[in-house]
Amino acid sequence: MEAAQDFMARFGARLVDNGYPAIPIWPGTKKPGRFQAGAWCDYPAWTRHCDRPTTLIEVETWATWPDAAIGLACGTLVGIDIDVLDPDIAHRLERLARDMLGDTPLLRIGKAPKRLLVYRADVPFSGPKRAPLEILAQGRQFVAFAIHPDTGQSYVWPEDSPLTVALDDLPVVTEESVRQWLDAAIALLPDDLRPATLVSPSVSMPSTSPQRGTLAAVRSALAHIPNADLEYDSWVRIGMAMKGAIGEDGASLFAAWSAMSAKDVPAATAKAWASFRPTTIGAGTLYHHAMERGWQPNLTLVLDGSTSQDEVHPAAGLLAKLAAIPAEPTAPVQPFDLTIPDGVLGDMVTYMLATARRPQPELSLGASLCAIGALMGRKYRTESNLRSNLYVIALADSGSGKNHSREIINETFFQANLAQYLGGNKIASGAGLLTALHRQPAMLLQIDEFGMFLEGIADRKRSPRHLTEILDNMTELYTSAGGVFLGAEYANRDGKNERRDINQPCLCVYGTTAPTRFWNALQSANVVDGSLARFIVIASGNQYPDENNDTGIRSAPPALIKSLKLIAAGAGRMAAGNLSGLTADPTTAVDPMTVPMDPQAKAIFRDLSRDITVRLREALGTPFTPILARIAENATRVALIRAVSFDPVRPVIRADDAEWAIQFVSTCADRTMVEIGRRVADNDIERNHKRLLEIVRGAGATGLTKSELIRRSQFLDRRQRDEVIAVLVEAGIIEPIMTATVTKPTISFRTTGREAW
Template sequence: MQNSSHMARYGARLVTNGYAILPIAPGTKKPGRFQRGAWVDYPEWNRHAARPTTEVEVATWSAWPDCGVGLVGGAVAAIDIDIAEDAELALKIEKLARDRLGDTPALRIGRAPKRLLVYRAAEPFRGIKRHPLEVLCLGQQFLAYATHPDTGAPYAWPEEGLADLDISELPAITADAAAAFLEVAQAMLPEAVRQRGFIVKPSAHPHLTGHSQTGTMPAIQAALEWLPNAELDYDSWMRIGMALKGALGDEGKDVFAQWSAQAAKDVPGTTLKAWASFKPDRIGAGSIYHLALERGWKPDASLRLDGSMDCAEAHPAAGLLSQLGGTSKPSKETDDHTAYTLHMPDGLVGDLTAYMLSTARRPQPLLSLGASLCAIGALMGRNYRTESNLRSNLYIVGIADSGSGKNHAREIINEVFFEAGLAHHLGGNKIASGAGLLTALHRQPAILFQIDEFGMFLSAAADRKRSPRHITEILDNMTELYTAAGGVFLGAEYANRDGSNERRDINQPCLCVYGTTTPLHFWGALQGANVVDGSLARFLILPSDDDYPDENLAAGIRQAPPGLIHGLKALAAGGGLQSGNLTGMTAGQTTAVTPITVPMSDEAKARFKELSGTLTEELRAARGTAFTAILARIGENSLKLALIVAVGRDPARPIIDLSAAEWAIGFVRHFAARTMEAIERHVADTETEAHLKRLKEIIRAAGAKGITKSEITRSSQWLKARDRDEILLTLIESGDITTGMRDTGGRRAMVYRLSG
């Protein structure tokens, strides 16, 4: 059945015409995401203001049911004429806008006589509001193609729609011109139309606004006395209503009705209908208190503000203080991390890992295991396969801080490969270009690259805007080679085939990559597009839980065990079962090879079948999210690891048994879950979003005791003071962090903590 959503019909055309767009949840005016079978809020939507909309995003959003299309302000600005009672006045304001700002062909009608005119911004500027008029621009969005939540009909474009207008066809306006228009337009409005609303300012009292959503009836009623409904605008009326419901639940219905009735235009039936529709999840008592405090309210010391606390408090902030005394409950994800125990597999994988750990100055078990899996995978490449033709090619990234000992595993692999006469399986320390990668693979089709500072490499390879093509082709080639291991990789065709430019095909290439990096460099290098397009999903990401393990002072001169060297040689030779061109350097790049097919026990088959069913359910639930690419690779990566462990146990007669299957599935599932959690916490598409997430991580690291403002400042000196304050306020208002008080050095200081 053809998708008839507004996004599917108009999204690609709007992007082609130069507009930045975003998905709108059906029946609403706000950005949304279709996640796990349901529409949810999209709080970080304004990341799209800083970059063009990608084809991948449009394709993803077009698959979401009944998805509307919003336009992101910045490159465009819109004159919103929110006058519903006087059609003649609305038309006069429209004419004034056309006379002063330009005769734009882009007029949008939602609920007439309200109207909106779209212009091109000569330079992005912040929106300007003079109720009931507003100029929407940077940091704001408006609906382009969607169903109006009140009329139930699509928004109309009486002249020309933006899907048929290139952005260059819109008249350009400036911030000064927009402000001048609003001043003239305001003078045309009768006093009765100039309703006043609540302008939300950054709080000077964050210790009173950043706590539980729940309030108490006495405190809410006291605060409302400072917030009279003097013919407020619709947005302010809605904001107070949702905040009341968030603060008091259904007990606040009568409070809202009485407060709303203060205005002459109140319609009791509409008020009750609006109350029933409110579903606040991040707005509540804090918003009421915030607005009242800005207007001079000074809460009595006997008032208990936080309704989530059972006992009366001596001070409005005392509820917050009591919360700081205990420890926060760990999240489910944290519990899962704690429950998982890393076990080393036996066989060659375990032997190589054990040798790394015994010789390391600062042993890193997880990173050593990751390096061993890649090394064994490269040596057995083209010699072994699963019954489904999966191979042992792996991409693994080990993450640990500087000075943590993450380089040791790479050094050991270099040494043992040279000692075993297998150095031809080692690629260089750096990959200079996509062509260089293919040249190395053509010379040796089963090869291991070990890359230090992998985050910096990835930053360049993933940056299609600033990096040259020969660098970005590295990641493109890696992505294609990952899925070509069981077949033939066809090289590039050149116009001039003079010998040096001959097409280079590679039969069953086995590329293994082991990179090490610091957390900051790795997560800072990624953008949301890398998650959506699946390039990140091909990597197993292994973050060390101990950046600075105890030092092994006995580590010194080392000598590889003879049994380990012998085992590596036997593995590279196919367990003694292969001969001819499958051994050593003589493996032809274009020669057809027939690897050993490693069987699987019935118990292991049943376990992988069970995994497949579970992952299918999880993929369906995650439809439309960035995580489907990662979930889709869990089964494949688990089977690869089970193959490597099985061959490492017995290269001559390998079998994937239940123990290998259980170990591989548990390992991959755990670190895939940690990767998805890390993406939520770290991956950003804009500088503003990156700053917000980094600041949130600083607060997270402080734990239950919290962190003071001065400590935050010292840890985030890359931020300007104003930006830091705005981010903190955003995190408080979104409910991501809370504030409270604690004793520091004999005095009370306000602290910030992560919510939950």
């Protein structure tokens, strides 16, 4: 199960900025809650947020509550809840909603394939429920950011989310339009999923009782009906409904529920129960009140007590099918012994290491892959039309030698007369990137201080559009290498603003940065939207290796220069020199060499596909699915580069190419996901928690004394540090250790092994 997260602290302010009526959700549940006297309890007055915007002051208060999740109150906001476990039916109902109500950008998944679509109402209205379909409208709420109590994973917004789409930008619906959709949707449901009216009461109940319920359903519904400050008439009504639903079996249940109120007098409760004589009230009333407060009965729950408990549940077949799906653990991070491959790739890495003051094998490999990938652009492709365009980020501390690989590539390309493949050291705008690629469709961009660069292009709230367009264009170019990238259309087409199309662009990006700067620049949105998934993130295995004192003036080996020229010429099939990689017009079609894959390599990639599918299903609802989904694609690109590196003239992707590429890319992806969980934060509060936890984790099993922890966390003042330590200890993530000394005991801290995020 995924550990609880402070969703309100991370996302609350951003939701308010986008106009959403955020409310606090009791961790581990789907109902609104509040944190009082050191414990979570019900929040009876939450419905007031259906009628007015949430204030920033409220969010800042809720953000201090431990593990506070986030719900959105409905009124202006409307949710179309499709509570169906059949994937095909759920998808058809979603498609129907988009066709009839508008193509909303907001889709939320809790327990797949169930789904919820979000719309906006100009005039609030009450929403009907016809299980398994429901209109969440005035007076209702739904969970937006939380840990799902059934799956143990975060709710996921697979497309856009309320963090990126303002409330005012949602499609507008009316009460009439949603009821029309509901009627049409009901007609699409098979008979066993259509809502059924509760049948007449069983003979065991008095004839005056209108609806018989079941003990399990009543207990489940009652858990969603608060009784902190309930007025007397409502208290009586709930008691009458319980007795009408399950008779005297509800006496102890009603007494326990009544005892939740400070006004409860046990003797008076028992006397009132004995006096109840329900004639027109029963389970339906109780269920109605519970559903108004967020209760969504499980499909396995029998609501109608008049139905024989021995009957087969109408969804039994579907439930059995779901239960039969095996649940395997997510693959752990595997160790990876870096081996330098043969061919041009190995020659370039070896040259970099031999000339480096501080040799960095991992960084040299990443830089070489990108360099050769750029030279291969528009000249080689796989049988599935994948190309050699790679995005690689190399992480190493300052002074560790991370710049050397870039310097070697620059010098070698100039020596080989291939400098036209080198893009500038800086990218000023998204339009500037496209202009450079239009001039040179196959290009290598080498960016130092990539973390600083990423801060500018990834922050959509504060950065200007011309910067954020850089990341947008890079994301689109990554998937456009095998086709035509269509340029932007301009209103004023005066010769300078003509649309610029690029046929088969090959952009390779190699960025270097310090680890802390890189992870601090990322936000969870960059993980979820898939922009990070396109990058292979490589970390140095040894931040400060021994110095090589024999380095000096260098010149690339002639054999390496010759091999790079051969690859740039497509093994002699295309022009070399300054014209290599270019055509008379970047929109002109080119005909790359197709690199085949032998049967063994194909079998290895088929096995990878099955493994990734299993991991994707396990990771559903987490931010890691985009990264997992790109492993096979990135591994195929790397295998293509390795195969061409070994034999540019008659390349074939063989089993050893496939195995090496898969191990390399998978290891990088697994380590990236671990680092995301430990380091990526959306605000300073979350960032401080994670930074301090990393300091304690780095101390290992022996722990860290409080004085040493203070010394290493000078980025926090005393109050902030004490608050962070208190939260981590209370959550059971770190633990204090008392050690006796001659004078007085000392306090140390160590991790407990539980992950906080």
